[in-house]
Amino acid sequence: MDVVRGFNRTVTQRVGALDDKFLARDRPLAQSRLLWEIGPAGAEVAALRNRLDLDAGYLSRLLRTLEGAGLVTVTPAEGDGRVRMARLTEAGRAEWALLDRRSDELAWSMLAPLTTGQRDRLTTAMNEVQRLLMASMVTVEACPPADPRARACLRAYAGELAQRFEAGFTLATDDDHQFVPPAGVFLVATLASEAVGCGSVRFDADGTAEIKRLWVSGSVRGLGVGRRLLTELERHAAAAGAHCVRLDSNRALTEAIRLYRSAGYEEIPRYNTNPYPDHWFAKQLHREPGVSP
Amino acid sequence: MDVVRGFNRTVTQRVGALDDKFLARDRPLAQSRLLWEIGPAGAEVAALRNRLDLDAGYLSRLLRTLEGAGLVTVTPAEGDGRVRMARLTEAGRAEWALLDRRSDELAWSMLAPLTTGQRDRLTTAMNEVQRLLMASMVTVEACPPADPRARACLRAYAGELAQRFEAGFTLATDDDHQFVPPAGVFLVATLASEAVGCGSVRFDADGTAEIKRLWVSGSVRGLGVGRRLLTELERHAAAAGAHCVRLDSNRALTEAIRLYRSAGYEEIPRYNTNPYPDHWFAKQLHREPGVSP
DNA sequence: CAGAATAGTTGACTAAAGTCAGTCATCATG
DNA sequence: CATGATGACTGACTTTAGTCAACTATTCTG
Numbered sequence: 001m002d003v004v005r006g007f008n009r010t011v012t013q014r015v016g017a018l019d020d021k022f023l024a025r026d027r028p029l030a031q032s033r034l035l036w037e038i039g040p041a042g043a044e045v046a047a048l049r050n051r052l053d054l055d056a057g058y059l060s061r062l063l064r065t066l067e068g069a070g071l072v073t074v075t076p077a078e079g080d081g082r083v084r085m086a087r088l089t090e091a092g093r094a095e096w097a098l099l100d101r102r103s104d105e106l107a108w109s110m111l112a113p114l115t116t117g118q119r120d121r122l123t124t125a126m127n128e129v130q131r132l133l134m135a136s137m138v139t140v141e142a143c144p145p146a147d148p149r150a151r152a153c154l155r156a157y158a159g160e161l162a163q164r165f166e167a168g169f170t171l172a173t174d175d176d177h178q179f180v181p182p183a184g185v186f187l188v189a190t191l192a193s194e195a196v197g198c199g200s201v202r203f204d205a206d207g208t209a210e211i212k213r214l215w216v217s218g219s220v221r222g223l224g225v226g227r228r229l230l231t232e233l234e235r236h237a238a239a240a241g242a243h244c245v246r247l248d249s250n251r252a253l254t255e256a257i258r259l260y261r262s263a264g265y266e267e268i269p270r271y272n273t274n275p276y277p278d279h280w281f282a283k284q285l286h287r288e289p290g291v292s293p
Numbered sequence: 294m295d296v297v298r299g300f301n302r303t304v305t306q307r308v309g310a311l312d313d314k315f316l317a318r319d320r321p322l323a324q325s326r327l328l329w330e331i332g333p334a335g336a337e338v339a340a341l342r343n344r345l346d347l348d349a350g351y352l353s354r355l356l357r358t359l360e361g362a363g364l365v366t367v368t369p370a371e372g373d374g375r376v377r378m379a380r381l382t383e384a385g386r387a388e389w390a391l392l393d394r395r396s397d398e399l400a401w402s403m404l405a406p407l408t409t410g411q412r413d414r415l416t417t418a419m420n421e422v423q424r425l426l427m428a429s430m431v432t433v434e435a436c437p438p439a440d441p442r443a444r445a446c447l448r449a450y451a452g453e454l455a456q457r458f459e460a461g462f463t464l465a466t467d468d469d470h471q472f473v474p475p476a477g478v479f480l481v482a483t484l485a486s487e488a489v490g491c492g493s494v495r496f497d498a499d500g501t502a503e504i505k506r507l508w509v510s511g512s513v514r515g516l517g518v519g520r521r522l523l524t525e526l527e528r529h530a531a532a533a534g535a536h537c538v539r540l541d542s543n544r545a546l547t548e549a550i551r552l553y554r555s556a557g558y559e560e561i562p563r564y565n566t567n568p569y570p571d572h573w574f575a576k577q578l579h580r581e582p583g584v585s586p
Numbered sequence: 587c588a589g590a591a592t593a594g595t596t597g598a599c600t601a602a603a604g605t606c607a608g609t610c611a612t613c614a615t616g
Numbered sequence: 617c618a619t620g621a622t623g624a625c626t627g628a629c630t631t632t633a634g635t636c637a638a639c640t641a642t643t644c645t646g
Contacts, residue, residue: 001397001400001401001404003416003419003420003423004400004403004404004415004416004419005396005397005400006419006420006423007419007420007422007423008308008312008396008399008400010423010426010427011304011308011419011422011423011426012304012305012308012309012312013309013312014426014430014485015301015304015305015309015426016305016309017346019301019305028601028602028603029602029603030602030603030604045623045624046623046624049623049624053310054604055603055604055605055606056623056624056625057604057605057606057607057624057625057626057627058603058604058605059624060624060625060626061625061626063625064625064626074624076612080612080613080622080623081611081612081613081623082611082612082613082622082623082624083612083622083623083624084623084624084625103298103301104294104298106301107294107297107298107301108294109429110297110426110429111294111297111429112429113428113429113430113431113432113521114425114428114429114517115517118425118428118429118517121421121425122297122421122422122425122426122429123296123297124421125418125419125421125422125425126296126297126299126300126418126422127296127299127300128414128415128417128418129300129304129415129418129419129422130296130299130300130303130304132407132411132414132415132418133303133304133307133308133403133415134303135406135407135411136402136403136404136405136406136407136411136415137307137406138406139406192307224407224408224411228406321631321632321633322632322633323632323633323634338593338594339593339594342594347634348633348634348635348636349593349594349595350594350595350596350597350634350635350636350637351633351634351635352594353594353595353596354595354596356595357595357596367594369642373592373593373642373643374593374641374642374643375592375593375594375641375642375643376592376593376594376642377593377594
């Protein structure tokens with residue numbers, strides 16, 4: 001705990017202050033940040049507002065300023081005329097490249113005074129901190145399967161299975177109701193208001209439950225998100241009165257199968273007639289009194 | 294390099310922003326930071342200005358505001374009537390305690406979602422990052438021996454030797470001129486405008502140089518500051534035309550002696566009549582053409 | 587003991603950051 | 617095709633942050 005506090009104090013204040021100084025050398029910080037965030041690829045105004053957590057009016061004004069300076073153009077997005085797209089002009093890209101260079105300089109200024117060994121240790125530790133902080137920023141919560149975040153996850157899930165299964169994959173689209181309470185539950189994992197994982201469970205009348213559509217985005221794989229989803233799903237199943245959870249999988253999904261085994265699942269014979277799976281698992285739940293959904 | 298940039302981005306934006314939000318929930322950030330920095334022990338106004346890097350006038354005004362809110366009292370320091378001391382009132386201490394609690398909550402919010410193993414890895418990595426960033430923020434530069442920073446180091450140096458030598462220690466005070474160019478050089482290591490180490494070298498007419506008063510503050514020991522000072526001193530000696538550096542030490546200074554050996558120094562017979570040392574070392578310098586002071 | 591230096595304060599500013607309500611165009615829905 | 621929702625923009629503000637120069641009270645120094 002004290003380590004974390006010391007880290008927060010030293011690192012965020014010192015590095016943060018430096019970072020700001022590097023970014024905001026000749027224009028207000030908010031403008032530099034915005035320019036930086038738009039990036040060479042451009043960005044939708046709503047996305048910028050979201051990422052920078054700015055007031056809509058304030059952001060609009062900042063965009064007008066950058067537009068006035070000839071660094072940015074804002075045009076209606078194709079498809080939806082309400083949405084607007086911010087893009088860097090030629091001059092804006094030059095400015096962005098300057099910021100990019102400064103960011104490199106800042107990084108180098110942190111490494112330069114160190115010996116080679118220290119540099120290696122620092123970058124290794126930074127990597128670890130960053131990954132684990134990402135992991136700790138992931139939240140898991142229930143959400144209706146019709147929610148846009150859920151849809152985005154399921155699209156990604158289906159796309160991935162279609163790639164990994166030799167026979168391709170088509171997601172059933174008519175069983176959403178199974179994962180709406182009280183019949184079941186659908187969970188999404190969110191990182192910085194972006195959905196990065198999902199999972200669902202259906203409670204059956206015979207005291208069993210079935211977990212389906214567990215998926216974790218590649219961007220956060222290895223951070224324990226899958227395990228958190230699985231644990232939460234089991235908790236919901238137990239709270240709904242299930243004494244046993246089942247699930248199916250395919251040998252192409254090696255990480256998932258490893259996860260199931262290490263979470264206490266044991267292989268059982270085929271229990272359904274789905275065309276895709278070739279492995280089936282089950283786990284007994286120890287019902288803890290007082291668990292709430 | 295990319296690791297460092299990713300780290301800067303994630304950590305300063307995410308954690309830094311959170312940190313600010315936690316601190317400044319019901320008063321302006323600058324006021325909260327100041328209140329926090331004063332702390333239960335109180336602090337001199339100059340120290341606050343230094344630590345927070347604020348304009349003197351601005352800081353003064355902030356103090357008046359906190360004073361007006363009944364959170365702080367500012368009184369002349371004992372000893373020097375120009376210096377003023379800021380202290381928390383009863384209400385101020387309560388506010389400080391609140392901030393302290395929030396800081397704990399923030400730290401906990403970062404650890405809570407993780408497994409025990411992940412927590413251990415995160416705190417270990419944070420500790421490493423913090424130490425190495427401190428190391429990389431240390432700057433080494435030449436400075437006159439009469440400079441307040443140099444005096445502070447020498448006081449600390451003498452105090453420490455007095456403690457560690459059985460026979461005590463008294464610092465010679467009349468040889469400052471030896472360490473002023475062109476006769477020699479005095480270096481200080483600085484961390485966040487606080488002197489944390491020093492070292493000096495005297496160039497002799499026979500092509501030898503003598504390193505003296507190498508000291509590193511306990512707060513940064515183990516970060517390679519001693520080695521950096523030593524290397525810099527050797528560089529200055531070489532630039533001044535020396536082909537050999539000598540120094541003396543005492544068996545009580547085990548870390549220093551280990552440093553000298555690992556830096557290529559070899560033990561030689563007594564070369565002076567100083568009462569304190571019982572070990573003497575020398576190292577040949579390889580003069581690199583084009584080295585500049 | 588007369589300056590010079592140091593530590594802090596005050597007044598008069600400016601710029602940047604952020605907020606809020608009201609408006610307008612576009613899109614989805616019955 | 618009216619109605620409401622959505623996404624962005626504008627005007628009119630307030631607050632916060634920060635700067636600069638002039639000024640006062642101590643202390644140091646020759």
